[in-house]
Amino acid sequence: xxxxxxxxxxxxxxxxxxxxxxxxxxxxxxxxxxGGVFRITDGLLDEFGAARVIDTPLAESGIVGTAVGLAxxxxxxxxxxxxxxxxxxxxxxxxxxxAKLHYRTQGRVKxxxxxxxxxxxxxxxxxxxxxxxxxYFVHTAGLRVVAVSNPxxxxxxxxxxxxxxxxxxxxxxKRLYHHKGEVxxxxxxxxxxxxxxxxxxxxxxDATLITYGAMxxxxxQAAEAxxxxxxxxxxxDLRSLSPVDYDSVAASVRKTGRVVxxxxxxxxxxxxxxxxxxxxxRCFEYLESxxxxxxxxxxxxxxxxLEKYHLPDLDRLLDAxxxxxxxxxxxxxxxx
Numbered sequence: 001x002x003x004x005x006x007x008x009x010x011x012x013x014x015x016x017x018x019x020x021x022x023x024x025x026x027x028x029x030x031x032x033x034x035g036g037v038f039r040i041t042d043g044l045l046d047e048f049g050a051a052r053v054i055d056t057p058l059a060e061s062g063i064v065g066t067a068v069g070l071a072x073x074x075x076x077x078x079x080x081x082x083x084x085x086x087x088x089x090x091x092x093x094x095x096x097x098x099a100k101l102h103y104r105t106q107g108r109v110k111x112x113x114x115x116x117x118x119x120x121x122x123x124x125x126x127x128x129x130x131x132x133x134x135x136y137f138v139h140t141a142g143l144r145v146v147a148v149s150n151p152x153x154x155x156x157x158x159x160x161x162x163x164x165x166x167x168x169x170x171x172x173x174k175r176l177y178h179h180k181g182e183v184x185x186x187x188x189x190x191x192x193x194x195x196x197x198x199x200x201x202x203x204x205x206d207a208t209l210i211t212y213g214a215m216x217x218x219x220x221q222a223a224e225a226x227x228x229x230x231x232x233x234x235x236x237d238l239r240s241l242s243p244v245d246y247d248s249v250a251a252s253v254r255k256t257g258r259v260v261x262x263x264x265x266x267x268x269x270x271x272x273x274x275x276x277x278x279x280x281x282r283c284f285e286y287l288e289s290x291x292x293x294x295x296x297x298x299x300x301x302x303x304x305x306l307e308k309y310h311l312p313d314l315d316r317l318l319d320a321x322x323x324x325x326x327x328x329x330x331x332x333x334x335x336x
Contacts, residue, residue: 001184007177009151010040010116012185013158014078018048021076024162027054027063028080028116037082038118038177060090067113068097076112076162084119084171085128091136098167099142110165114158119147120214120264121311122175124304131301132265137169138242138274145242146195147171149216151181153199153239160195168195171241173214198245200252204234207258207324210249210275212238215262215312222317233321241271249275250282257288258324262312267295292320 004012018024026041032055035042045053056063060081067077081087087094094115101109121130137145144166148154154172161168193199201216202223209219216237223233234252238244253259259279261272272293279291294312302310322328 001182003180004151004183005178005180006148006151006154006172007038007040009155009181009183010158010172011042011044012183013155013162014041014044015047016185017076017078017159017162018044018052021163022052023074024076024078025052025054025070026078026080027056027067029056029058029063029082031055031080036080038174040116040172040177041080060086060088061093064090064093064098064115067115068093068101068111071111071113072109076114078114078116078162081115081117083125083129084117084131084133087115087117087133094137094143094169095140099140102166103142111167112162112165113167114161114164114170115168116158116170116172118174118177119171120173120175121301121307122173122214124307126304127301130307132263132296134169134171134241134263135265135270138271142167143242144168144195144240145171146240147173147213148239149173149176149213149237151179151183155183155185156189156192157195157239159189160192163189164195171213176214176217179217196240196243196245198239198248199237200234200248201237202233202235204232204256206232206256207260207321208234208236208249208252208256209260209262209317209321210236210238211262212241212271213264215264218312218314218317219262222314222321225314225318226321231321231325238275244275244278246278246282249279253279253283254286257286259287259291260294260317260320260324261291262294262317262320264296264311266298267293268298270295289324289326292324294320
């Protein structure tokens with residue numbers, strides 16, 4: 001086991017994928033000489049050369065369009081979108097081509113394309129640099145959508161995404177890039193848990209707290225704080241947002257009977273709404289109270305000085321836990 005940051009783990013995953021398969025190529029703005037804005041690709045240009053680590057123009061639609069052509073020709077392109085809010089110029093390429101070509105050609109054309117997106121808030125960035133666009137891609141049939149929360153998952157899931165014949169939208173929580181954890185670099189990829197499998201991060205009995213990405217850390221803090229009051233929370237990291245591992249989710253809900261789902265993205269038509277609807281369909285007779293959402297607000301992402309009021313925090317999570325447990329002194333309202 002090697003201790004490294006989530007950012008370094010992603011770089012190690014890219015390096016290993018490129019070593020294992022010479023058809024893996026990287027494309028993105030400033031990923032070569034600069035090593036990327038967040039230095040994820042640092043050193044890869046020197047190691048693999050400019051034919052495989054390609055500095056592109058600032059044109060996201062062109063970057064993804066080029067990657068589609070490379071995938072047509074048997075390559076496994078990995079695209080870096082410099083910031084989450086920059087993905088929208090490539091949206092047409094992703095939903096009209098990347099997501100549909102395999103289906104449209106009845107399987108004759110594969111689309112082994114990975115689109116890496118530094119994602120979500122918490123770093124005090126400028127406008128268009130702290131978006132949470134995952135619901136758009138979860139709604140788009142034909143895409144896998146992954147959101148990592150720790151260095152081990154970052155390393156392993158990125159390698160799995162690149163090896164997959166399906167197109168993968170790969171969300172990286174930028175506020176966790178410098179968080180450290182243990183990473184097993186040499187374990188065979190075949191022995192790793194499937195990319196779409198949810199993970200029980202902390203076992204509990206009183207309520208299930210479901211989330212993903214950087215919110216997993218917040219959920220664990222909430223579980224520790226709740227324990228001081230005698231409340232046992234089970235924390236689930238979804239890991240995959242499309243498809244969702246509803247077997248693991250349902251097993252937890254049937255055990256606890258109470259559910260809170262949290263994410264940074266806006267509440268309206270978000271991932272939490274779909275997860276709760278699916279839980280209700282599968283586990284209605286086990287629910288002891290109505291599931292609740294704790295999300296970002298339905299506003300454009302606020303300026304840096306206000307983002308702490310937008311992001312779900314410990315207090316908002318614990319308030320929702322109090323409400324599903326019908327504890328006193330909780331705030332009123334359907335959702336947090």
